[in-house]
Amino acid sequence: MHTPTLPQADPTAPPFAPDELPDLASIRRAAERIAPWAHRTPVLTSRSLDAMAGAHLFFKCENLQRAGAFKFRGATNAVFSLSDDEARRGVLTHSSGNHGAALALAAANRGIRCWVVMPEGAPRVKRAAVAGYGAEIVGCAPTVEAREATAARVAAETGATFIHPYDDPRVIAGQGTAALELLADAPGLDWVVVPVGGGGLASGTAIAVGSISPRTRVVAAEPAAADDAYRSFTTGVRQPAGPAPTIADGLRTALSERTFRALRERVSAVVTVEEEAIVAAMRTVWERMKLVIEPSAAVAVAALLAGTDSAAFPIAPGERAGVILSGGNVDLDRLPWAASGAAAAGR
Amino acid sequence: MHTPTLPQADPTAPPFAPDELPDLASIRRAAERIAPWAHRTPVLTSRSLDAMAGAHLFFKCENLQRAGAFKFRGATNAVFSLSDDEARRGVLTHSSGNHGAALALAAANRGIRCWVVMPEGAPRVKRAAVAGYGAEIVGCAPTVEAREATAARVAAETGATFIHPYDDPRVIAGQGTAALELLADAPGLDWVVVPVGGGGLASGTAIAVGSISPRTRVVAAEPAAADDAYRSFTTGVRQPAGPAPTIADGLRTALSERTFRALRERVSAVVTVEEEAIVAAMRTVWERMKLVIEPSAAVAVAALLAGTDSAAFPIAPGERAGVILSGGNVDLDRLPWAASGAAAAGR
Numbered sequence: 001m002h003t004p005t006l007p008q009a010d011p012t013a014p015p016f017a018p019d020e021l022p023d024l025a026s027i028r029r030a031a032e033r034i035a036p037w038a039h040r041t042p043v044l045t046s047r048s049l050d051a052m053a054g055a056h057l058f059f060k061c062e063n064l065q066r067a068g069a070f071k072f073r074g075a076t077n078a079v080f081s082l083s084d085d086e087a088r089r090g091v092l093t094h095s096s097g098n099h100g101a102a103l104a105l106a107a108a109n110r111g112i113r114c115w116v117v118m119p120e121g122a123p124r125v126k127r128a129a130v131a132g133y134g135a136e137i138v139g140c141a142p143t144v145e146a147r148e149a150t151a152a153r154v155a156a157e158t159g160a161t162f163i164h165p166y167d168d169p170r171v172i173a174g175q176g177t178a179a180l181e182l183l184a185d186a187p188g189l190d191w192v193v194v195p196v197g198g199g200g201l202a203s204g205t206a207i208a209v210g211s212i213s214p215r216t217r218v219v220a221a222e223p224a225a226a227d228d229a230y231r232s233f234t235t236g237v238r239q240p241a242g243p244a245p246t247i248a249d250g251l252r253t254a255l256s257e258r259t260f261r262a263l264r265e266r267v268s269a270v271v272t273v274e275e276e277a278i279v280a281a282m283r284t285v286w287e288r289m290k291l292v293i294e295p296s297a298a299v300a301v302a303a304l305l306a307g308t309d310s311a312a313f314p315i316a317p318g319e320r321a322g323v324i325l326s327g328g329n330v331d332l333d334r335l336p337w338a339a340s341g342a343a344a345a346g347r
Numbered sequence: 348m349h350t351p352t353l354p355q356a357d358p359t360a361p362p363f364a365p366d367e368l369p370d371l372a373s374i375r376r377a378a379e380r381i382a383p384w385a386h387r388t389p390v391l392t393s394r395s396l397d398a399m400a401g402a403h404l405f406f407k408c409e410n411l412q413r414a415g416a417f418k419f420r421g422a423t424n425a426v427f428s429l430s431d432d433e434a435r436r437g438v439l440t441h442s443s444g445n446h447g448a449a450l451a452l453a454a455a456n457r458g459i460r461c462w463v464v465m466p467e468g469a470p471r472v473k474r475a476a477v478a479g480y481g482a483e484i485v486g487c488a489p490t491v492e493a494r495e496a497t498a499a500r501v502a503a504e505t506g507a508t509f510i511h512p513y514d515d516p517r518v519i520a521g522q523g524t525a526a527l528e529l530l531a532d533a534p535g536l537d538w539v540v541v542p543v544g545g546g547g548l549a550s551g552t553a554i555a556v557g558s559i560s561p562r563t564r565v566v567a568a569e570p571a572a573a574d575d576a577y578r579s580f581t582t583g584v585r586q587p588a589g590p591a592p593t594i595a596d597g598l599r600t601a602l603s604e605r606t607f608r609a610l611r612e613r614v615s616a617v618v619t620v621e622e623e624a625i626v627a628a629m630r631t632v633w634e635r636m637k638l639v640i641e642p643s644a645a646v647a648v649a650a651l652l653a654g655t656d657s658a659a660f661p662i663a664p665g666e667r668a669g670v671i672l673s674g675g676n677v678d679l680d681r682l683p684w685a686a687s688g689a690a691a692a693g694r
Contacts, residue, residue, distance in 0.1 A: 042389045044411065063637040064391065283679060290410045290639040290675030328637030332630060337679065 011155035012092075012148070012162035018257045022173035024211035027204065030077040030173040031180055037076050037109050041065055041178070043185040043322075048288040053304045056320045058186035062178055063293050063328030067129070069250075070178050070201055070326050071102035071165070077174030078163045079106040087112045089159035094140075094147045096122040097250055098327055099165035104135035115160055117150045125331050166200030167256040176204025182322045183209065189216045191313075191321040195299040196220035196229045196270065197251030199259025201326060206266035217268035219313050221303035223247075224272040228254045233263055233270040247336055248278055250296035250327065269312035273299055277306035279336045285325070295336065297326040358502035359439075359495070359509035361516075365604045369520035371558035374551065377424040377520040378527055384423050384456050388412055388525070390532040390669075395635040400651045403667045405533035409525055410640050410675030414476070416597075417525050417548055417673050418449035418512070424521030425510045426453040434459045436506035441487075441494045443469040444597055445674055446512035451482035462507055464497045472678050513547030514603035523551025529669045530556065536563045538660075538668040542646040543567035543576045543617065544598035546606025548673060553613030564615035566660050568650035570594075571619040575601045580610055580617040594622055594683055597643035597674065616659035620646055624653035626683045632672070642683065644673040 022030075041061045049057055062070035079091060090113030093103050100116040107114035114135035118127065119142035130137055140150040155162050164171065178201075179192065192209050196202040199220075206218045222229050226244035232255055241254035255263065263270065273281075282298035284305065285291050293301075300323050303313065315321060369377075388408045396404050409417035426438055437460030440450050447463040454461035461482035465474065466489035477484055487497040502509050511518065525548075526539065539556050543549040549567045556565050569576050573591035579602055588601035602610065610617065620628075629645035631652065632638050640648075647670050650660065662668060 042391075044389075047413070066394070068637060286639055286679060290415060292633055292637040292639060332633060332682070332684065335679070335682075338685070 010152060012151050014162070014164060014168050016169055019261045020169050021203065021258060021262050022169045022176065022207060024208065026169065026173040027176040027180060027208050030073070030170075031177040033080045034073055034076040034174060034177060037066070037106070038073055039065055040181055043182060044289065044291070046289050049284065049305070052284070053321075054317045055304065055315055056318065057304065058182065058189065058320065058322045059289070060178055060182040060322060060324045061291065063291060063297060063325050067098065067102045067105045067133075068327055068329040069098040069102065070175055070324065071098040072105060073177050074171035074174035074200060074204070075099060075102040075106040075163065076109070078168060078170040079103070079110050079112070081170045082161060086161050089161065090114060092151060092154055092158070092160040092162050093117070093165065094151045095165050096126055098329055100126070100135070101129040101133060103163055104130045104133035108134045113160065115154050115158065117147055117154065119147065123331065129329075166198035166253070167258055169258070172200050172204045172207070172259070172262070174204070175201045176208040178324055179205040179208035180212070182324070183212055186320070186322055188320055189213065189322045190319040191217050191219060191315055192324070193219045193221055193300045193303055193321055194324045195248070195251055195296050195326050196222050196263070197296065198253040199229065199255045199263060201324065202267065203259045203262030205324065206262055210266045218266060219303065220263060220267050220270045221300045221308070222270060222272050223251055223278060223299055224274050226252050227272050229263065230270045230272050232260055233267070236264070246278075247275055248295040248299050250294065251299060269309070271303050271308035271313050273302040273306055273308060277302040281305050283337055291325065292328045292330065293325050294327045294330045297328070300324060300326070357499060359498050361509070361511060361514065363516055366608045367516050368550065368605060368609050369516045369523065369554060371555065373516065373520040374523040374527060374555050377420070377517075378524040380427050381420055381423040381521060381524060384413070384453070385420055386412055387528055390529060391636065391638070393636050396631065396652070399631070400668075401664045402651065402662055403665065404651065405529065405536065405667065405669045406636070407525055407529040407669060407671045408638065410638060410644060410672050414445065414449045414452045414480070415674055415676040416445040416449065417522055417671065418445040419452060420524050421518035421521030421547060421551070422446060422449035422453040422510065423456070425515060425517040426450070426457050426459070428517045429508060433508050436508065437461060439498060439501055439505070439507040439509050440464070440512065441498045442512050443473055445676055447473070447482070448476040448480060450510055451477045451480035455481050460507070462501050462505065464494055464501065466494065470678065476676070513545035513600070514605055516605070519547050519551045519554070519606070519609070521551070522548045523555040525671055526552040526555035527559070529671070530559055533667070533669055535667055536560065536669045537666040538564050538566060538662055539671070540566045540568055540647045540650055540668055541671045542595070542598055542643050542673050543569050543610070544643065545600040546576065546602045546610060548671065549614065550606045550609035552671065553609055557613045565613060566650065567610060567614050567617045568647045569617060569619050570598055570625060570646055571621050573599050574619050576610065577617045577619050579607055580614070583611070593625075595625055595642040595646050597641065598646060616656070618650050618655035618660050620649040620653055620655060624649040628652050630684055638672065639675045639677065640672050641674045641677045644675070647671060647673070
């Protein structure tokens, strides 16, 4: 007996048009929604780094956010946007990075189930973070196809709502709340510099800043080794991610149609930085600001300290620049300067 | 021809009685004096560490202070307390640690000269910090006698005012300003936990807390391997420093008569923590709070996370404890967990 199967919608597809973006009102609502759960992180300054950059820098410390990254904002906004009926069936994502842990913690805060699809070989420390917040880890082969098929299967079986790491207006609205706080705490910014990977943070930031302070220009910084956003922005045509051999593991993903639209409409430039500049900027922030930041966060700092394309990013001496330090999740046993450190110690 | 030498006062002796301490009014004046120069550091919280400690913890982030430690407060108060005439002749100290860099920066802010006596073998990174703020480094043999003789010689030659790292009421008053801010930002504390070495921070904290919030008990935490304050406090007789083989290099010094008096009168207990607990607490703060703290700062955290003498420090579940994270100056090439980290990486 053969039962014809009906064409079925992808159970992980978000209920939004592919280029739908949040507006300022959505970001403000997100800020109210996440306020009971998220830290209002401090904005810190450093005369040392000001001297190095030749500008006044205001660091929005999302490395001090719960679960160690801005991702908690978007995940929390998405989870607390669900109806009670949706929430009852739980949430689901695929992520081997900060979004998985953030969604797990957001779901725990709402008291609902959470599944995180992760490749079998994911680092123990990342699995531990997700499991520590009570989410269920679903293993899969380390390919995009396996990851998506596994997520679709879990969604079909459980009815859980899939929350994409960045391609979701609720997530983007949540990420934009960091910029609301930055603009309130550091008025009169000439620039805001933000790292770009999939583009969730960059999109939310650019929408918030462009709506509140149109004269403030937003610059997205990207590793030169993973420059799909740069190539997309400069060619006007969305480019796929390349092999992306960058230490900034949070920025290896490519823009979606949605986040590419936000960048095209709202971002003044995409600039790229080299790997050595990322490591040097990371170390500088640890040493001088005493803040643990991850390589992805250091990408935005590197754009200011190492210098970049000065035509695209013509920051002038004494101008005021906000920098979003996006996260601080690193493996302390595998620091990028450990090799040279050991060599120095042996001298 | 023999000219009889007159008995001469020690040019490095402070112009205070050996047990003179600042009062709350002095600490409040210090707060006004340093306000243009020092960061008002944030007080941060962490649900992870709360869960580990079974208490509500409020971390006063002096690792984010200028020059990377609370020492900048005391040094700034001392430097800006000098008359114009005194200031013109500069300031002087002996310190291979945070006080040297703090005094150098404070002097630079006032636009006066600064000499720092350091043993010839002092770490390059510490020399660089002092030199980077424009102070003059005066080398000496690595003994207490050589250090003091060299300081006395520089004082006699230059007329510079010697600013002791902790045995000075102006310095103690400056250190006490961190507690003023902590009490303002985290009201209703049951406890304040502070590391103790020479006792400048512990004294200033205990005087501020005892004057403003008498019901709040102050606990001083010390490495078990450098427990002169513990032995002094429990025997009632000031004890000399032992060999002090602790990783918490900021806490190897012994109490002075002055700071011992403050501890006896104002501190509710001195507790000790083991070396492994210090390293574990340091790593926990880096990993969970994303803050770079030095081992000396971790000593206070270890007293809460590892547990100590519960009769001396009977913190009850759910009580509120302030913790002063005293500094964040570490050599990133020589982290205490690097050996075990390499072993783990090799597994």
